[in-house]
Amino acid sequence: MEKKGTILMQRFELGRVLGQGTFAKVYHARKLSSGQSVAIKVIDKEKILRVGMIDQIKREISVMRLVRHPNVVQLYEVMASKTKIYFVMEYVRGGELFNKVARGRLKEDAARKYFQQLIGAIDFCHSRGVYHRDLKPENLLLDENGNLKVSDFGLSALGESRRHDGLLHTTCGTPAYVAPEVINKKGYDGAKADVWSCGVVLFVLMAGFLPFHDSNLMEMYRKISKGDFRCPQWLAPEVRRLLIRVLDPNPNTRITIAKLVENPWFKKGFKPAEPPRIQPVDSLGDIRRAFPEISDDEGSSHSKEEEPNTTMKRTNYNAFDIISLSQGFDLSGLFEKNGEKSESRFTTQKSASDIVSKLEQIAEHEKFKVKKEDGMVKLQGSKEGRKGQLGIDAEIFEVTPSFYVVEVTKSSGDTLEYQQFCKKELKPSLKDIVWAWQGGEQEQFSSESQNTQP
Incomplete structure (x- = not known):
């Protein structure tokens, strides 16, 4: 068990716990050589092997190496011991966007800025064949300058995950944010499903509450399937019109990102982030370090x-x-x-x-x-x-x-x-x-x- 003050791999000093789940804890840490603050996700290898989550961890590594963008949390490196896997990641000081929304709805300009940054990041992910599938304020972090950072790609999918029909079929995500076609289990386009979730995030930022909510889960799913929501009176008409297009229950007529970024309300003050010009890092090396005990036949061995x-x-x-x-x-x-x-x-x-x-x-x-x-x-x-x-x-x-x-x-x-x-x-x-x-x-x-x- 890692404790505060533990020196990890002779390179990092672990600090306080930032968050934890069933299979991992995230610590604040300091790089000994430079004093740089990082976040280290510590994954219990025995637990993920026992429940068959190896492929999910591999996918998360591959995805985070693909999506190097200013509005996406960066993975610096992967380390491992016999019992643990360590993701060394960018430390985002401002915490979750959820904490800001929990104090009340945001002003229009602030909500628009976060939405613009979210769409820019997700558009970049989609261009790399990555679909997040769990977009919600809890997975959106803020840095010290108030810029948004998309995190937690544990449920993400790569384009190669699509079946012969060109669609994804795994039902996943957080119920209140998931697209109707995902609930219906008939296959879905990952990009269109992500756009829906972005729309729910925008509604929450500007309204201060969820568009689809009911104590009865099946009733909430019924509302989601029909796109049954009401905008509060204080939302401007152009915002209402945009939300109706984003939260369209029909994925075939739902607004695309290409059309969304041309929307007059969205375009106001929009400055697309420029992805850093850096060499891609081979994720196979990270996967081998994480799972050195897995053979060639299982897909994470030494590459010729x-x-x-x-x-x-x-x-x-x-x-x-x-x-x-x-x-x-x-x-x-x-x-x-x-x-x-x-x-x-x-x-x-x-x-x-x-x-x-x-x-x-x-x-x-x-x-x-x-x-x-x-x-x-x-x-x-x-x-x-x-x-x-x-x-x-x-x-x-x-x-x-x-x-x-x-x-x-x-x-x-x-x-x-x-x-x-x-x-x-x-x-x-x-x-x-x-x-x-x-x-x-x-x-x-x-x-x-x-x-x-x-």
Whole structure:
């Protein structure tokens, strides 16, 4: 058990308890080397292993590494012992926004400022494929300058959590703040559900009470499902109109963030926060430190990407794969929307080492980082795009000793930015080694090359 004044990992001195839950306590702490104040979340590893919460902790780590934004609580690092996991986080001095609301409703300008900062942070999260799913004043903190900080991503979801229907299906959140489509358990869009919760927060800030409240939980759910709420008289007409659009029980007609930020009431004095230009931190390293005892098969083991001298492994295509490379057999258009591909293939008669060398040259010229593992070259961009840094994977397959297939896929970033990069930079740079791009006009080197093609 951690106690006040305990020295942790020879680096931090723990102070008072800031909060606690079933599986964790949050302490104020001081970094010994600099005196910096931090918050340290201490998680009981045995408890989370016993109740099967490993994936949730992994997801929380991954999410907090993705959403580096001025209005989101920052995760500095993850440490672990045999029995505990330690999240070292930004210390937010002002406490919960809930404490401010508990003293009474806020003035319009103050409520608008917090709402603007909340929407800015959540829009950034959504652009990174992160959906919070538990937005409420208790999870919104204030720093010493009165700026809002979104915290507690324990119930958040990543875009990859969506099922084949493109929707999330886990029912979670705080009842009074949860969207009607989440209650109905028919699948929901995480972004639209977050917008609803933001609307409930705005109502609470300006009214001083919840829009949907009843001592009978089922009656409260009925009100939420119908969007049955009344605005108090003191709310300005433009605020009422905005709340009606945000708290629309139909997610298909509910206002989107893109439309919301154009609303005249919202735009007043709005200054979007500029995300810091910092290099992303690999969350896999944090996960390994948190769960060193979990094997490769369970998804948190040592990554081969850290072995720079890994020999390129040449894997074989089967007969169906080779046939499918033919332009006439390319069925990808049946499965891709609007022709927006995030994957392409090319064939080449160059060796695997020549392919890797060429990709490294492109990476150096375009200022991409390079990682190599068995049969794969990973390129990670340094520029911050709409959906983070562009990531590209190139996987090399050996068909014969003199004929290779390379699959190029987008691993991260914005699809349109990826397509532009492929068209203007990647494909022209690979022209001297490519025999043909799948589905495109073949670029043959010579008749001699054609004769040696398998």
